[in-house]
Amino acid sequence: MPTSATKTSAKSTKSTARKSASSARRDSTPDAIDLLTTDHREVKSLFRAYDKLVKADGDAGEKQAIALQICVMLTAHATAEEELFYPAARDVLGDDADLVDEADIEHASAKELIAQIEAGSPDDDHYDAKVKVLGEYIDHHVKEEEGEMFPKIRKSDLDLDTLGEAIAERKAELMGQDAEPH
Incomplete structure (x- = not known):
């Protein structure tokens, strides 16, 4: 027959297991603010x-590849913010x-600039x-988000873990990738 100590130990073990499962979920996907900051x-x-x-007068193909990567990342990031983070914020x-x-x-x-960059090439006037x-x-946008908006949201009761999962999934969908954080 279980003793009182055994019952307490079992409850403690179950509670620890639940916390570990919850923590593992959070560890696999950063919360919304951590994800956006990354x-x-x-x-x-x-x-x-x-x-x-640019400073090294580098290869135009390399420049364009990086510029397009910037555009893809920013578009996915902005879309996820606009659809999920900003309404919650x-x-x-x-x-x-x-x-x-x-x-x-x-x-x-x-x-507007992203569209111009995507439509152009490093050989175009004003591309760089x-x-x-x-x-x-x-840079300006990031300073405002991280300096003003994020600290205020961090103090709120917003479920940043669940929101982080949704943002990671949406960004992965937009970028055509699995929903694993990068």
């Missing part, structure tokens, strides 16, 4: 690589919901300038 770092790295090629930001409005406008400006200005837009 995207910011990855695209910043691509902008730096592009800039190095707007719900919890209250008086600070104008941060989402500003982010939407910044996305619209970036999308367009990539550089897009990088500057993104």
Whole structure:
């Protein structure tokens, strides 16, 4: 017959198992803010690589490949933010919901440059300038998100783990990949 100590131990083991399963799920996919922040770092790295090629008078094909990778990443990132993150953010930001409005406008400006970059080639006039200005837009956007919006959302009761999973799945769908974080 189980003793009181055995029952307590079994309950503790079940609770620990549930926490471990929940933690494993979260460990496999970053929360929404961590996922978006990782995207910011990855695209910043691509902008730096592009800039190095420009300064070294690098190969036009390499420049175009990096520029198009930037465009694909930013398009998937922006779409996931607009469809999933921003609506959820707007719900919890209250008086600070104008941060989402500003982010939407910044996305619209970036999308115009993305379209021009995707339609052009490094041999076109102003191609390098367009990539550089897009990088500057993104730097500004990232500073506002990470400096203002993300800290306020982190303090809210928004389920960032579930939202992170949804964002990872949507980005993977948009980029034609499995839903594993990168």
